[in-house]
Amino acid sequence: MRHVREIGAASRLSLSIGQRAVAALHQELVLYPKPGLVSLVDNGAHDDMDAVTFLRSLFALRRYFQDIADAGMGAAPFSELQRLGIAAETRMLKATGGINTHRGAIFCIGLLAAAAGFRVARGLSLVPDALVGTVLDQWGDAIAAAAGAAPASHGRRMVARFRARGAREEALAGFPTLMEVALPALKDTFALLGCAERARVQSLFAVMARLDDTNLLHRGGADGLAFVRTHAVAFLEAGGVAAPDWRARALVLHHACIARHLSPGGSADILAAAIFVQSLDP
Ligand SMILES: CC(C)(COP(=O)(O)OP(=O)(O)OC[C@H]1O[C@@H](n2cnc3c(N)ncnc32)[C@H](O[C@H]2O[C@H](COP(=O)(O)OP(=O)(O)OP(=O)(O)O)[C@@H](O)[C@H]2O)[C@@H]1O)[C@@H](O)C(=O)NCCC(=O)NCCS
Numbered sequence: 001m002r003h004v005r006e007i008g009a010a011s012r013l014s015l016s017i018g019q020r021a022v023a024a025l026h027q028e029l030v031l032y033p034k035p036g037l038v039s040l041v042d043n044g045a046h047d048d049m050d051a052v053t054f055l056r057s058l059f060a061l062r063r064y065f066q067d068i069a070d071a072g073m074g075a076a077p078f079s080e081l082q083r084l085g086i087a088a089e090t091r092m093l094k095a096t097g098g099i100n101t102h103r104g105a106i107f108c109i110g111l112l113a114a115a116a117g118f119r120v121a122r123g124l125s126l127v128p129d130a131l132v133g134t135v136l137d138q139w140g141d142a143i144a145a146a147a148g149a150a151p152a153s154h155g156r157r158m159v160a161r162f163r164a165r166g167a168r169e170e171a172l173a174g175f176p177t178l179m180e181v182a183l184p185a186l187k188d189t190f191a192l193l194g195c196a197e198r199a200r201v202q203s204l205f206a207v208m209a210r211l212d213d214t215n216l217l218h219r220g221g222a223d224g225l226a227f228v229r230t231h232a233v234a235f236l237e238a239g240g241v242a243a244p245d246w247r248a249r250a251l252v253l254h255h256a257c258i259a260r261h262l263s264p265g266g267s268a269d270i271l272a273a274a275i276f277v278q279s280l281d282p
């Protein structure tokens with residue numbers, strides 16, 4: 001009887017893991033201003049996609065995050081997570097007419113959702129460090145092994161050319177930008193200001209100041225990455241979202257990114273991952 005009740009509770013939370021992942025991605029999408037990125041207000045530096053493209057993508061992914069959490073509950077091998085991830089990418093591309101809206105999130109939030117499922121099914125806590133520990137303990141070796149066989153991509157080319165730490169390398173290093181930058185900024189700013197919107201903007205800028213965002217490298221080379229980092233650091237040093245003119249300052253960088261065709265898509269994914277992880281352990 002106890003066993004049945006435990007499984008029941010785990011399944012209910014598994015539903016909730018998937019819903020929280022989609023909610024986190026939605027919260028990232030609707031946040032504004034976000035330098036160069038798509039929101040409900042404008043398309044940022046993107047000619048080929050808008051908020052509707054992202055909403056279509058989210059709709060196509062709504063089952064995926066729950067499926068991968070369920071796979072985590074069953075301690076599935078990485079090959080199974082990979083199969084789910086590749087199928088989700090296919091559904092995303094079909095829904096968006098071939099545009100890559102959420103590839104980074106499918107990978108990064110997918111792994112964290114699987115780890116959450118694994119831990120919930122075993123009655124373990126969902127604190128962020130433990131979640132990341134589970135990703136590495138359960139699937140780290142296989143993620144590293146899969147890197148050798150991965151197909152060419154913008155990210156892979158940028159990692160090789162600039163020796164950058166791309167999406168895969170971030171995961172294998174224990175998600176340092178998520179853990180050391182995005183989450184603390186989200187929590188500390190919310191504790192200080194009590195405003196979720198400003199906490200998210202602050203977290204995004206903190207990530208932009210640090211991440212080797214392969215989207216910025218792909219679109220703008222080393223100069224593009226350095227431009228965004230320098231201006232994100234300046235924003236933070238001027239008081240970040242605690243400064244009275246924070247919104248005007250953020251908008252200046254947004255328009256500068258549009259003018260330069262720069263979009264920190266990897267940073268947006270890390271912000272969404274931080275919102276997701278925080279929602280599991282508020
Ligand atoms: C392991 C994979 C994530 C593949 O990674 P790889 O680096 O080889 O390939 P990319 O196709 O470039 O995808 C990586 C995406 O990750 C985001 N990202 C970028 N930098 C970082 C970083 N330092 N840390 C974490 N995440 C990062 C980023 O995603 C966002 O950008 C997307 C738009 O990208 P792109 O199409 O290149 O951009 P445009 O500028 O629009 O291009 P053009 O207009 O010029 O064409 C957007 O989707 C954001 O999400 C990177 O794009 C993984 O894909 C993989 O292995 N997949 C197989 C499935 C699998 O194994 N899953 C495992 C189970 S979970």
Ligand SMILES: Nc1ncnc2[nH]cnc12
Nearest residue numbers: 029037038101265268269
């Ligand atoms: N809001 C957004 N705009 C552009 N690229 C993104 N990748 C993830 N979120 C994004």
